Amino acid sequence: MPRPVPRPAARIRHGLASAPERVGHLFRRRFPVVAVTGMTGVGKTRLADRLSRRATHAATAEVGSAVMERRTRRGSRLRGFRFLVVPGDNAATRLGALDEVFHDEPVDGVVHVVAWGHATPRRTAGTTGPGSATREELLAAELEDWTITAHRIASMAVRRDRPVWLVVAVTKTDLFPDRVDEALAHYSPGSGTPFGDRLDELRALAGGARLSVDVLPVCSEGGKGAGVTAKEADAMVDALALRLAQLSGHV
Numbered sequence: 001m002p003r004p005v006p007r008p009a010a011r012i013r014h015g016l017a018s019a020p021e022r023v024g025h026l027f028r029r030r031f032p033v034v035a036v037t038g039m040t041g042v043g044k045t046r047l048a049d050r051l052s053r054r055a056t057h058a059a060t061a062e063v064g065s066a067v068m069e070r071r072t073r074r075g076s077r078l079r080g081f082r083f084l085v086v087p088g089d090n091a092a093t094r095l096g097a098l099d100e101v102f103h104d105e106p107v108d109g110v111v112h113v114v115a116w117g118h119a120t121p122r123r124t125a126g127t128t129g130p131g132s133a134t135r136e137e138l139l140a141a142e143l144e145d146w147t148i149t150a151h152r153i154a155s156m157a158v159r160r161d162r163p164v165w166l167v168v169a170v171t172k173t174d175l176f177p178d179r180v181d182e183a184l185a186h187y188s189p190g191s192g193t194p195f196g197d198r199l200d201e202l203r204a205l206a207g208g209a210r211l212s213v214d215v216l217p218v219c220s221e222g223g224k225g226a227g228v229t230a231k232e233a234d235a236m237v238d239a240l241a242l243r244l245a246q247l248s249g250h251v
């Protein structure tokens, strides 16, 4: 007996049923992957949540992240991002997360978050209660963290045949609204600050054409009573997102 030939309608239904899965796979693969790095308490989780338009879990905001967080910013067509937020130095999972984003599955770009010495002090893993530190200590910790991350970025860049981009996101600008330019200068290439010197070394190691560097202000907590209005904070987050889109070739 000859095999029944499926009617066109049945074939179409079958085709549609398997489509979303395939399309989903395609989307996941083609969203650029962005590592979000920076010392503990600097505001990485909060910023990644803002960029992916979701609320921050109260517990994480208070004690810090224990594991790598994955966030997706969806955009029209393929204009989205996947963010991998590397937990700060109070998390035991930090080294594994750094290996994952810079070695095992190298990312397309990096958002390195700094707060000009305004990171929220946190206790090291395993202890409780609020931490305390002076602004000088926090700036020193930020520099130490950047030294480690810059090395990782350099070794990723030299192994790579396509360019890597880096955005230094200077966040918590609501805490120093009148000194944002000074803060941006502190983190810029060629600034002569210890952070700037490390940045210059990184660019020399990676090769200028292989690594692009941007320094942008941002704020995740604007609003009434803050040094930055909610509207201004939104505009800074949007400007950062636009720059990420440009760097990824979306626009």
Ligand SMILES: Nc1nc2c(ncn2[C@@H]2O[C@H](COP(=O)(O)OP(=O)(O)OP(=O)(O)O)[C@@H](O)[C@H]2O)c(=O)[nH]1
Pocket (backbone or CB within 6 Å): 038, 039, 040, 041, 042, 043, 044, 045, 046, 047, 060, 061, 062, 063, 064, 065, 066, 086, 087, 088, 089, 090, 120, 122, 171, 172, 173, 174, 175, 218, 219, 220, 221, 222
């Ligand atoms: N004023 C102000 N506070 C902020 C801003 N962004 C984050 N914070 C606060 O800073 C603290 C730390 O923010 P997180 O996003 O949890 O910091 P993190 O970098 O993820 O820290 P780890 O997970 O420990 O690595 C939280 O209490 C946030 O609410 C900001 O733009 N302005």
Ligand SMILES: [Mg+2]
Pocket (backbone or CB within 6 Å): 044, 045, 046, 060, 064, 065, 087, 088
């Ligand atoms: Mg976090």
